[in-house]
Amino acid sequence: MSGLGEHSLTTLELALEWQSPQARHQERYLARRVNLWRDVFPPGFKEALLGKAVGDTVEKTYQPGEAIPDHDPxxxxxxxxxRFQRRTVGGRVIEPARGRFYPRGILGDMLGVYPQDSRPGRIIELDASNMVVDLNHPLAGFPLTLRATILDLADKATETGGRLTCWLEEIADSGPGMQRRHGRPTSFDLQNGLRRLDETEDTLFYAAPRIIGHVDAQAGAFLEQTYADSLSSLPSGAKVLDLMSSVLSHIPEHLDLHVTGLGLNLEEMEANPRLADRVVHDLNAAPKLPFPDKSFDAVTCSLSIEYLTSPQAVIAECARVLRPGGMLLVGISSRWFPTKAVRMWMDLHEFERIGLVLEYFQTLPALTDLRTVSIRNWWRPEDDPHIDQTLTSDPVCVVMGTVQD
Incomplete structure (x- = not known):
């Protein structure tokens, strides 16, 4: 084919970029079976795609109100x-909290809202008698940059009907924007929400090694790629701490880095060839890291922060052991041990979890240049043991910050 046309089917990697007062954000999303004849894009975007070939990239920036409805008072x-409709989920009663998002249908009787309405609404003020609810899109009022890279291209068979997809809604209506604050810090339940179903010593739970990965191979590759984008700037031999380490560190093999693993199971860490040093340490029993100040050029924490019962103390320790200019990278996904994850984690929307980690970062003025990346909707590898349950790869999100020089 000479280029993308009205009668083409294509796969696009979409990237939506925006900036909140707290951080820079990128939302990556795989758009499958895009049909230019039928599907919907923001103004001018479809026209910019026409004629482009595999590997080409198109980018347009939209001001508030141009691609997503502007903020409406x-x-x-x-x-x-x-009027808040309290519900019980997993034995936990869902209570209203300032700054949190909830399905509109449980926020009360408002014009245009019905009980089954699952679109997000946010409580922006709350007192003993009333709550102020914002039903605007979470990205309303923000400039947005949308970029598409063409991954493949084919002629489609003649067709007269079928699915119509609005691709900006696909990427933007499923959570982006929910990770930002509304003015003041979000009222996450850091007192009761950090309890767990299983409060026995973690050393007992992790005594037996689990020689397995905790996300599918595609998600793991994206986590490694995201780490590489930041860690590749480190000098040869730079020291990296792999916090809550296990079998896989997701730290790129091609980078010349000295990686120290800190985890709960020595056998798991011994099976990890990326580690040069291994330290057994229980962060929930002793949040203080057993390292001197300014020991590392980077700290990574992959797929584990939901198990910390004193996360703010551990994040503060990460900042302490980082050298000026050092980076902290926290990767999260949608799979965990439910009895050991803190209760609050399971109550949150996946993008609110990104916001929770951002809140941990923002308690430390030393952490600056905050960024988040989310990667969703890719194909699950065909040989993955969970392919029968879902064809979609595990989502991956990374929250990043840099210690001030």
Whole structure:
């Protein structure tokens, strides 16, 4: 084919970029079976794609209101707190909290809202009697940059009907924007929410080694790629701490780095060839890291932060052991041990979890240049043992920050 046309089917890697007052954000999303004849894009984007070939990239920036409805004060409502429809999920009663998102249907009786409405609404103010609810899109009011890279291209068979997809809605209506604060820090339940179903000593739970990965191979590759984008700037021989380490560090093999693993199971860490040093240490029993100040050029924590019962103390320790200019990278996904994850983690939308980690980072003024990356909707590898349950790869998100010089 000479280029993308009205009668083409294509696969696009979409990247939506935006900036909140707290951080820079990138949301990557695989758009499958894109049909230019039928599907919907923001103004001018389809026209920019026409004629492009595999490997080409198209990018457009949209001001507030051009691609997503602009912020509308009429979508902010004051309603009695008593109208919040408390529900029990997994034995936990869902309570209202300032700054949190909830399905609109449980936020009360408002014009245009019905009980089954699952679109997000945010409680932006809350007192003993009332709550102020914002029903605007989480990205309303922000400039957005949308980029598409063409991954493949084919002629489609003649067709007269079928699915119509609005691709900006696909990428933007499923969580992006929910990781930002609304002014003040979000009221995450850091007192009760850090309890777990299983409060026995973690050394007992992790005594038996688990020689397995905790996300599928595609998700693991994306986590490694995201780490590489930051760690590749480190000098040869730079020291990296792999926090809550296990069989896989997701730290790129091609980088010349001295990696120290800190985890709970020595056998798991011994099976990890990326580690040069191994330290057994229980962070929930003793959040203080057994290293001097300014010992490392980077700290990574992969797929484990949901198990920390004193996460702010551990993040503060990460900042302490990082040299000026050092980086902290926390990778998260959608799979964990449910009895050992803190209760609050399971109550949150996946993008609110990114916001929770950002809140941990923002308690430390030393951590600057905050960034987040989310990667979703890729194909799960065909040989993955969970392919029968879902064809979609595990989502991956990384929260990053840099210690001030």
């Amino acid at each position: 009429k979508l902010i409502h004051r309603v009695p707190r008593s």
